[in-house]
Amino acid sequence: MKSAAILSLVAAVAAVPCTGSPKYPTTTIAGIEVVDTQLVRDALSLIKNSGLNDYVVKHQIRSWLFGAQQLNNNATLKSIVDPEAQAITILLHDLGWDQSPDSPWTTKENRFEVDSANAARNFVRGHKDGKKWSETKVQQMWDAISLQGAYSIAISKEPLVWGSINGIANDYRGPGIFGINETIYNQIVAEFPADDLLYGTNETFKWFCEYKPETTYDTWVEGWGTYFVPGYDPTGHRQVDQFRTVF
Incomplete structure (x- = not known):
């Protein structure tokens, strides 16, 4: 996996000072x-007091903690990923689940x-410290x-991008990747339980397919509509359907 190769390379030069x-x-x-x-504290306050479902809030916090520990584990990684920017990115990455x-x-x-990205950008641009x-x-x-x-696209982007995505990935994939061992994983999950993560994710993706199906056609969320939502039909809305009418 490309992300593993990146982290292996980073580990090999971990003695380089953080500058x-x-x-x-x-x-x-x-x-x-x-x-x-203050920016991070306000982002935490935002998601905790926003009315978001509890499973979303815990997911965003756990993902942040995993991402932060990935930086703590590796001096070189921490020198190329801004930890405040990583924190805001991960803490606000699912505002669009509201x-x-x-x-x-x-x-x-x-x-x-896109809803989540726009909301995070508005938060940063509207905050006195984010304006900097x-x-x-x-x-x-x-x-x-x-x-x-x-x-597969994100890991080819800038360090802040894949350095944030890897924190999110850790919450779904568990310990044993990106330097997060079972001890670290368990202490995070003990404080912010993950027992409702998969159920909550499943319910949310079903909701997208019911509430705004046009945004799910021809995307990775489409499968939730196909399998779980009666009457959901992406036929005619996908790129391949345009070719099927010709060939």
């Missing part, structure tokens, strides 16, 4: 040292990845969130 990433105050959550800036009728983030016309971010950093955050369902 590229800004220094931030830190705190400890579930035994993991994490960035503790199913409330008056959601400030979820739209009928956008894929959930470069446009490059904001764009890479947007790219990471919008590409969360396109892992």
Whole structure:
């Protein structure tokens, strides 16, 4: 896997001093040292008090902790991935999962990845500290969130992009990857249980296929509609269907 190759390369040069990433105050959550800036605290407050389903909130927090520990495990990786930007990217990566009728983030016309990326960008641009971010950093955050369902593309992007995606991947794939061992995994899950992750994800993707099916046709979410949603039919909405009418 390309991501494994990247991390192996990083591990081989881990003795290189950290020089590229800004220094931030830190705190400890579930035994993991994490960035503790006002921007990160406000992002945490946002998701905890937003009305998002609890499984989404816990998923975003666990993913952040996994991502942060991946940086803590490797000095070189930490020197090329801004930990504050990684924190905001991961903590806000599923704002588009909000199913409330008056959601400030979820739209009928956008894929959930785009809704989430737009919401995160608006949060950063509207925050007094986020206004200090470069446009490059904001764009890479947007790219990471919008590409969360396109892992094979994301790992070919900038370090902030794949350095965030790998934290999210860890929550679904468990210990034994990206330097997260069972001890670390278990201490995070003990504080933020993952027993409802798969159920919640399944219910959310079914909801996308019911609530805004046009955004799921010809995407990786389409399968949830095909298997779980009565009457869902992507036929005629996929790229391949255009060719089937000709050949």
